[in-house]
Amino acid sequence: MTSSAVTPYRILGVDKTCNDFQLRDAYRNLIHQLKADRQKSPENRTITAEQFRKICRAYETLSDHDKRQLYNDQQKWIFDLHKSKYSLQQLAAEPDLASELKQRLENMKLKEINAQDSVTGHTPLYCAARACNVEGVYSLIEQGADPDLPQRTGSTALHVAAFYGHPEIVRCLLECGANYHLENDHGNMPEDEAYDDEVNNVFAELKQKPFIQAATNQLAWFKSNIQNIREHIDTQYHTQRQTLLQCACKKGYFELAKWLIEERSAKLDIVDINLNSALHLAAYGGHESIVEYLLNQGANSTLINKWGMTAEQEGIIRGKRITNLFRSMREQNMFQMAIHGVDWWFLYHFDGNKRDAVDGQGTSLLYLACHFGKTNVAKVLLDKGANINVQIPGKRSTPLHGAAFHGHISTVELLISRGADLSIRNQYDATALEEASSEKIKKILKEYQNNLAVDKYIPVHLYGDGRTSGFDPIIKVQLHCDATINDLITAIPDPYRGKYRWFSIARSPLTFENENTTLISAVCRARCVSSKFVDLPICLITYDSPRYMNSGYTQRDELPKLNLRTFHGIFESKGEDALFQIKASSSEVQNCTIKNLSFTFASGCAKTNTSIEVKYIFEPDVKHFHLPECVCLFQMSYTNKTDKLDDMPIVTINNEKNVKLYTWLPNSAYWFSYSNQHNRLSRIGGLYALVRHVEIFSDALCLPPDMFIQAAVGQNFQLRQTPVKCQYLKICDYDPKNFPHTAYHGTSINVIRSILMDGLVMPSTIVSNGFRVCPPDNHIARGEEAFEIADFANAIFVSPSIHYCSDPVYAVTFSHNDQRMIAVLQCQVKKGAFRAFPSTVESYKAHPDDDIDAIEWRITCPAAILIIGILFIPVIKSRTEAARLRANKLEVDLNALG
Incomplete structure (x- = not known):
């Protein structure tokens, strides 16, 4: 304790006989003076940080009855406490120390962040809100501070922000989910304690917002006002980007959460700014009934938040109450x-x-x-x-x-x-x-059987254009490998045959140079990449009139055909021979191997003893066969033409993964594979290749070997430092003459192969894997006007900012080893092909090199975009370390999960 000539009464400008209200009023006036002073440029400020520090010490001394009595008796008080000895509450109470507060919070336990003063019950958040420490309030909320914790008299941070007249803090707390309906010991809700009309106006404005009502568990309000709510039910609100469902689950409002899901079809697995799903938030909050309900509704329990934690791991903080629910779900029959x-x-x-x-x-x-x-x-x-x-x-x-x-x-x-x-x-x-x-x-x-009998083994699925035509094929047909446009039209059943005569793949029109042009050739030339590998079924969009013929799509050159006679001649001369004997009516699985090539025949696959001849070449020469990464080329045939297997074998290469079985389309450059079959031969006969797909990221992305440009032999990536540190996969060469502008597009790794095959497409397009691409409902919806454009979302969006398209709204994280990463496409755009718009992500924080008013480029011609590479950007360098730090903050043991 130290005495000072300057008394705490004098610093606060109050009389020794002042009561508690007068003391708070004086402190409030001084905080407002500091607020006004901090609006000035630094050189014109009159209140130093040291001066306000003494104000804080003076108020601490006089607002505590015991300390005030001690000062009155001994005239001693602490007015020069060093920052290193500050409690978290003291640090939060000084806006000039916001950066120190943020730094200290990084390593603090959650229990400490929400700790309450033993006398006053004040939390750090309460103190930050009272002092109008906006940056401090955001930092505390981000680190898990609970806005609804009451202090000694029942008042919350929202009460004190209203009483002290800080509309910006009131707004911040409400937007972060504070409950405006809580009463303190005087029976007052936060709005009842509003200092002035400016604070009242914030309450009046925000109480019209669905998120604010969700944070206060106003189910009756939703039922009465749902028809007047313009926002989509899955809109992500404010800086935390939480949906109404996430808000309800975080705060434990079971009936509201249930109503949002069952009556309004709220999506379960949207993630917020911290990549928390509704299940994460409910588990972290210890809300057992909601966790159990979400699990039973099919919530994705495998999602990982930005701290490397699953929802189950977040629930460890609540002991076994939450984790038992996850274990019980896994143990279902x-x-x-x-x-x-x-x-x-x-x-x-x-x-x-x-x-x-x-x-x-x-x-x-x-x-x-x-x-x-x-x-x-x-x-x-x-x-x-x-x-x-x-x-x-x-x-x-x-x-x-x-x-x-x-x-x-x-x-x-x-x-x-x-x-x-x-x-x-x-x-x-x-x-x-x-x-x-x-x-x-x-x-x-019968149709399936007949198709196989006449070698119609190319399935073609035809879809309608536009979302109203549904997500399933309207027509499915089987064709010969050399089918033409006329064969396709003939195969279409009545009453569709006379109606649908034009086709596209992902809206890139199929063109047929003559009546002998094969469907496979037309499809491959219309694709975005020049690959010889074709996945079946072929998924096309069909039309009753010519469409997209003048949309700027260009047809790729036909790949050089492989002559059947020449190809077989080389194969016969270089191939080795083997013979398999398959026992009749065997109850055992039969395995036949050639080196590391294995054929697995199911039990009972042959009614009579059957001999099968195999001709094969391991690692065939690319120069002769034009098959990069081919592990084995082989042909199978029956020794006796009357033999027949009832079940085809599975073909594998031992000690190899990501090897896919392809069948040659004779007299063409192309090889096909059934995308949904596991290396099972379609028939005995024909020429097959086992091709090693290149593993870009284990269990996340594999690509055919001719879909990208390898940086060097056996090396897929280039390491880059610009525009951000990343691993870069080169897809094609840069074409600055025709595509001069650089832009980026954040995406999910799960759709990269499809995007490379079809390019970036307009909303509602069926792409070549049969998936209809639709914009997220909780962003700007189709048909909604924005920026004076009637259907603003009907376009492709890229950004000149790598940071903007890396935002969680666009880029989806995935795991690679111990890292969490995002995938961002690097695109080149034609001159004059785009219009620039401001950010449509309200809570996006601009980086120094961002032009926030021209950060979104809207493109309505897919052919105006060239994808030249993919940036794989680490967002969590070590998930293990991130989870360890999170567990340390929560003071839990991740090993408790076993």
Whole structure:
């Protein structure tokens, strides 16, 4: 304690007989003087930080009754406390120390951030709000400070901000989710304590906002006003970018959260500025009923926030109450989940290594899903590599038998599109066709059987243009590998045949130079990349009149054809021979290998002993065969022409991953593969290649070897420091003459291959993998006017700012080893092809080199954009370290999850 000639009464400008209200009023006036002074330029300011520091010490002394009595008795008080000895509350109370506050918060425990003074109950946030420390309030909220914690008299940070007359703090707290409806010990809500009309006006304005009402659990308000709310239900509000559902889940408002999901279809898995989903926020808040409800609604439990944590890990702070809910969900009966069609459970909670698991009767998961017509579950299991032709022991029925017998059309269509074997017979000596319960299914299976018999193994799916035509194909046909435009039109069934005669791939029109031009050739020349590899099915958009013919798309040159005779001549001269003997009616799986090439034949695949000849070349010469990254080229044929397998083998290369099976389209440059089959031969005959796709990022992105330009042999990336530190994948050469402007486009790694194949496309376009690209509903919606453009969202958006398109609104994080990264496309744009607009992300914080008024480029001609590379930018250098720091802040043990 130190005495001073300058007394705390004199510093605050109050009389020794002043009461508590007079003391607060004096302190409030001095804070307002500091606010006004800080609006001036530094050279014109009159209140120094040291002067305001003494004001804070004086108020601390006199506002505490015990300290005030001690000062009155001994005339001693602390007025020169060093900053290093400050409590967090003292640091928050001085706006000039906002940077020191932010730095200290980085390493503080959450418990300390929300700690309350033992006498007053003041939190650091309360003190920052009282002193109008705007930067400090934002820092505290960002680090997890609870805006609704009451101090000794029941007042919250919002109460004190209103009483002290800080409309900017009131706005900040409300926008961060403070509850305006809480009463203090005097029965006053924050608005009741408003200092002036300016504060009242902020309350009046923001109480009209849905987010503010959600933060106050006003379900009745929503029910009464929902028809008048213009914002989309999934709009992300304010700096934290939280949706109404996220707000309700964070604060534990179960009934409101349930209403938003069930009555308003709020999306479960949108993430906020910290990449927290509604499930993260509910788990962190310890709201058991909401966590359980979200899990049962299919919320994605695998999402990772910016601290490297899943929702389950965020819930550790609440002990086992929350983590037990996640464990219970994982322990659900997988067979019951398959029967009931809970596809999201298989996506988020299922151990993929159990894809071929069987129950006590030997019935597989896939069979159960197909038996009960749960097509989505069957799709997930097939995507995870489940055996499509697995048979029930004794009964010998396959999933196709089960789906056909029980009349599940969509499941039957899925199975045959994945190459299910129609010839397998069950214990009753019946095929799936013979077991089919409906004429429609019989027709589908007969057509499938007939197509295979005449080598119609190119599936083509035709979609309507525009979102109103739906997300599913309107027509599916099978064609020969050398089918032409006339073959396609002829294959279209009535009543569509006379209507649809024009086609595009991702709206790039197909052109046919003559009637002999093959469909495959037209498709490959219309694609955005010049690749010889074709994924099936071919997904086209069909029209009743010519469309997009003058939209600027250019046709690629035809790749040089490989002459059938020449190709086979070289193959025959360089190939080696092998012979396989397949035993008849074997109950065992039969494996045949050539070095590291393995053929797996299912049990019962042959009714008679069958000999199969194989001619093969390992690592064929690229010069002769023009197949980069080809591991093995081979051909199979029956020794006896009357032989026939009932089930085709699976082909694998041991100790190799990302190897895909392709079939040559004779007399062409192209090779096709079924994108949804796992290296299963479509037939014995033809020429096959096992091609090693280049692993860009393990389990996240693999590309055909001719889709990008490798920096060097065996090296995919260039390391770059500009415009940001990243790994750079070069796609094609820069064309400055025709595409002079550089721009960027943040995206998800899951769609990169599709984008490279089709380019960036306009909203509602069906792309070559059959997915319809739609803009996010919670941003500017289709048909909505903005910037005097009637349908503003009907365009492609890029940005000259790498920072803007790296924002979480656009770029989706993914895991690579221990890092979290984002993918950003580097694009070149034609001159005059775009219009520049201001930011449409309200809470985006501009970087120094950003032109915020021209940060979004709107492009309505896809052909005006050239993708030249991809930037892979680390956002978390070590997820393990980030999670460790987060666990340290929460004071939890991540190892508790086991």
